[in-house]
Amino acid sequence: MRRVFITGVGVVSSIGLGRKAFFDGLARGASGISPVESFDAAPLGRQFAGEIKDFRAEDHLTVAEQRRVGRCSAMSLAAMRMALGDAGMATDELRGPRTSVVVGTTMGEADVIADLDHAWIAGGVRAMRRAMLPKYGSTLLPIHLARAGGAQGMVLTMPAACAAGNYAIGFAADLIRSGRADVVIAGAAEILQELQFSGFVRLAAMAPQRCQPFDLNRQGLILGEGAGVLVLESEDHAVRRNATAQAEVGGYGLTCDGYHITRPHPDAAGSVAAMRLALEHSGIGADMVDFVNAHGTGTRANDLAEAKAMHDIFGDRRVPISSVKSMIGHCMGAASALEAISCVMTLETGLLPPTIAFETPDPECDVDVVANVARRVKADVVLNNSAAFGGYNAVACFAKPGVLPHPATLKRAAA
Amino acid sequence: MQPRVVTGLGICSAIGVGREAFFRALEKPTLLRDLPRQPVESFDASKYPDAAVAEVRDFDAAKYLGDKGLRTLDRLTKLLVVATRLGAVDAGLKKDGTFVAPASSERVGVVCSNAYGSLEAITELDRVAKLEDARYINPAKFPNTVANSASGYASIWEEMRALNVAVSDGNCGALDAVACADVHFGSGRADALLVGGAEAASEALFVAFHRLGMLEAGAALGEGAAMLALETRELARRRGARALAEVVGFGTAFDAPENENQMIFASTDAMSRAIRACLDDAAMRPDEIDLVASGVSGLKPFDSAELGGIRAVLGDGACIAAPKSLLGETLGAGGAMSLACVVGWIQGVAPAAILAGEPRDRIRTAIVTSMGYYGNASAVLVRAPT
Numbered sequence: 044m045r046r047v048f049i050t051g052v053g054v055v056s057s058i059g060l061g062r063k064a065f066f067d068g069l070a071r072g073a074s075g076i077s078p079v080e081s082f083d084a085a086p087l088g089r090q091f092a093g094e095i096k097d098f099r100a101e102d103h104l105t106v107a108e109q110r111r112v113g114r115c116s117a118m119s120l121a122a123m124r125m126a127l128g129d130a131g132m133a134t135d136e137l138r139g140p141r142t143s144v145v146v147g148t149t150m151g152e153a154d155v156i157a158d159l160d161h162a163w164i165a166g167g168v169r170a171m172r173r174a175m176l177p178k179y180g181s182t183l184l185p186i187h188l189a190r191a192g193g194a195q196g197m198v199l200t201m202p203a204a205c206a207a208g209n210y211a212i213g214f215a216a217d218l219i220r221s222g223r224a225d226v227v228i229a230g231a232a233e234i235l236q237e238l239q240f241s242g243f244v245r246l247a248a249m250a251p252q253r254c255q256p257f258d259l260n261r262q263g264l265i266l267g268e269g270a271g272v273l274v275l276e277s278e279d280h281a282v283r284r285n286a287t288a289q290a291e292v293g294g295y296g297l298t299c300d301g302y303h304i305t306r307p308h309p310d311a312a313g314s315v316a317a318m319r320l321a322l323e324h325s326g327i328g329a330d331m332v333d334f335v336n337a338h339g340t341g342t343r344a345n346d347l348a349e350a351k352a353m354h355d356i357f358g359d360r361r362v363p364i365s366s367v368k369s370m371i372g373h374c375m376g377a378a379s380a381l382e383a384i385s386c387v388m389t390l391e392t393g394l395l396p397p398t399i400a401f402e403t404p405d406p407e408c409d410v411d412v413v414a415n416v417a418r419r420v421k422a423d424v425v426l427n428n429s430a431a432f433g434g435y436n437a438v439a440c441f442a443k444p445g446v447l448p449h450p451a452t453l454k455r456a457a458a
Numbered sequence: 459m460q461p462r463v464v465t466g467l468g469i470c471s472a473i474g475v476g477r478e479a480f481f482r483a484l485e486k487p488t489l490l491r492d493l494p495r496q497p498v499e500s501f502d503a504s505k506y507p508d509a510a511v512a513e514v515r516d517f518d519a520a521k522y523l524g525d526k527g528l529r530t531l532d533r534l535t536k537l538l539v540v541a542t543r544l545g546a547v548d549a550g551l552k553k554d555g556t557f558v559a560p561a562s563s564e565r566v567g568v569v570c571s572n573a574y575g576s577l578e579a580i581t582e583l584d585r586v587a588k589l590e591d592a593r594y595i596n597p598a599k600f601p602n603t604v605a606n607s608a609s610g611y612a613s614i615w616e617e618m619r620a621l622n623v624a625v626s627d628g629n630c631g632a633l634d635a636v637a638c639a640d641v642h643f644g645s646g647r648a649d650a651l652l653v654g655g656a657e658a659a660s661e662a663l664f665v666a667f668h669r670l671g672m673l674e675a676g677a678a679l680g681e682g683a684a685m686l687a688l689e690t691r692e693l694a695r696r697r698g699a700r701a702l703a704e705v706v707g708f709g710t711a712f713d714a715p716e717n718e719n720q721m722i723f724a725s726t727d728a729m730s731r732a733i734r735a736c737l738d739d740a741a742m743r744p745d746e747i748d749l750v751a752s753g754v755s756g757l758k759p760f761d762s763a764e765l766g767g768i769r770a771v772l773g774d775g776a777c778i779a780a781p782k783s784l785l786g787e788t789l790g791a792g793g794a795m796s797l798a799c800v801v802g803w804i805q806g807v808a809p810a811a812i813l814a815g816e817p818r819d820r821i822r823t824a825i826v827t828s829m830g831y832y833g834n835a836s837a838v839l840v841r842a843p844t
Contacts, residue, residue, distance in 0.1 A: 202605030433610020
């Protein structure tokens with residue numbers, strides 16, 4: 044059992060590309076929400092999303108890579124290169140079977156399947172471009188990253204919908220802790236695509252213009268897109284190459300509501316259990332937690348369940364909570380990876396990202412929301428909440444390096 | 459990895475639904491190429507008169523799940539939920555719809571591989587959006603477009619709440635699911651997990667394989683779901699569960715093609731590295747392996763790379779079976795289908811679909827191999843229960 048450190052982060056988001064731009068945006072409460080340009084959303088009655096306008100694949104990918112990938116993989120590759128740069132790691136240091144890649148997503152290369160489908164509908168089977176077919180499949184995300192990074196260990200996609208980032212980071216840490224890998228490129232990516240956008244409109248879950256988690260007048264979620272990639276390393280590997288540990292990956296909790304495919308269980312039992320498990324697997328009590336990065340989608344069902352979970356875990360102690368989704372929208376599969384990177388910022392700087400567009404507290408959500416302006420606190424330990432279609436709950440714990448008990452000292456019901 | 463006990467098998471396959479029917483069919487195997495072509499049931503194939511798919515024929519989910527709540531589920535979900543239910547019952551984890559103590563809803567979970575998601579749902583909603591109006595897409599069917607939907611439904615229907623993990627690694631996913639399960643057992647997250655994979659036949663999948671020339675090149679498209687009930691030795695002993703086999707080793711490897719522009723890649727090196735890692739993980743030697751259940755599917759470059767990788771580690775005399783010649787290419791479910799065959803062979807069913815070498819009289823150890831289309835390969839080692 045070894046400690047697992049985050050030694051690099053890479054970001055493609057609607058409030059900026061790369062660590063610095065992303066952190067600056069979070070700190071000043073920037074909004075990445077804008078009218079959708081990549082497809083005509085107007086007939087759906089909703090037009091806003093956290094769409095990324097300034098990402099150009101050619102700035103980050105080789106010509107051959109640009110030919111091979113869809114937009115989702117392109118953003119992942121760019122985020123990986125930024126993360127490796129941030130970690131001060133050359134591709135040669137990654138090469139080999141002890142490096143793995145684990146990527147979360149909801150739909151993966153959704154633009155590829157959409158293009159194929161639209162060609163098929165319009166022109167029949169022959170209209171589907173043959174060269175396009177092998178580009179589809181969520182399987183491909185880690186394959187492209189492994190190729191670019193030289194990883195030769197496990198290449199795994201974790202399609203855990205809107206909790207996929209925490210799933211991927213948690214499992215990547217497991218691979219390192221259990222000795223199956225020394226370095227894991229872990230993260231998640233998602234693109235904004237017409238079908239998903241329409242689906243959320245049809246579920247009556249989408250707000251017209253703003254995402255307002257925990258606000259009495261919330262109107263639902265706003266979709267977003269992006270990629271967040273982290274370099275995870277075993278402590279000894281990081282020490283050997285003199286890398287800076289930006290944060291430690293603690294334990295994480297997974298549960299499944301087994302209740303409804305899209306709605307959280309109103310008693311929040313699954314998310315409470317996932318938060319408890321994250322603490323237990325980190326070897327700490329709730330009293331150690333300084334901040335909770337909310338799942339915070341801006342739907343009433345989520346807000347009520349999450350507020351209830353906060354009370355069940357922390358009792359009367361008002362632990363600050365905030366939702367990055369108010370700034371960049373709900374980036375679905377990528378959400379909890381981008382939010383994990385936001386947690387790294389909080390641990391490095393003590394800065395809690397604000398929940399913007401917060402106007403009227405909801406008396407039914409009696410939680411300490413970091414309203415509109417970033418707040419500076421002592422932040423040694425943070426939790427990153429996420430939940431997803433399928434009744435998934437995934438909560439990850441991140442901490443300043445060395446604060447958590449060493450994983451080898453933890454007693455687990457291991458078998 | 460620590461040995462994990464296989465105590466049950468739930469399966470919806472081209473040769474049978476349920477463990478007993480599956481083993482019976484495995485006793486009297488017929489290669490797909492020797493079967494007369496049957497009309498396609500899972501989608502409207504009237505435009506493709508030559509279409510042949512190794513389907514789960516006459517599949518009626520209502521027979522296993524009742525009539526209620528099936529209307530908005532796609533075929534992928536139905537196959538998986540039925541396999542999960544049958545696996546839990548076969549293992550004695552559940553009886554009459556409830557968990558049998560000491561097994562409990564909070565300590566049993568699902569780890570499921572799937573390669574391509576519900577193409578049925580995605581293409582259906584795309585059609586509605588393009589040919590009618592995006593405002594008419596059925597919101598109850600929208601969640602099916604999400605890649606972990608079927609897996610999530612398995613937990614909802616079967617009340618398996620410990621955890622639900624969906625994985626995707628193409629043809630290797632179902633073997634990777636075993637490694638995921640081992641990790642989660644190791645950190646005490648569950649006592650028992652239903653582990654395997656599912657893939658459903660659909661017009662889109664058929665058309666894609668057809669357009670890529672894979673069917674013409676020798677692959678037989680299949681479908682199905684296979685879920686093994688895996689548990690810790692501790693729980694199996696506590697419940698006095700019947701052990702069908704043990705999973706004792708896992709290995710995986712990735713190898714990138716040299717040519718920057720190449721996508722599809724069959725890697726002998728990845729295959730042999732995965733098998734070596736798998737043997738190391740189980741602390742076993744090549745000469746201790748009785749049989750290999752390969753992923754050989756009829757696609758020549760992949761078959762020869764896989765066989766080369768197997769022989770590089772286990773020698774030219776290795777006994778190699780090709781379960782896909784009976785069950786078809788089931789992609790994300792493929793490794794789990796092979797695991798199901800191996801469990802049958804360890805249980806005394808005579809090995810079938812032998813491609814090379816002579817099977818030993820009694821199969822006590824077997825390696826299951828899977829090869830992805832992009833340079834990925836995985837292997838799992840199974841042995842008779844101790």
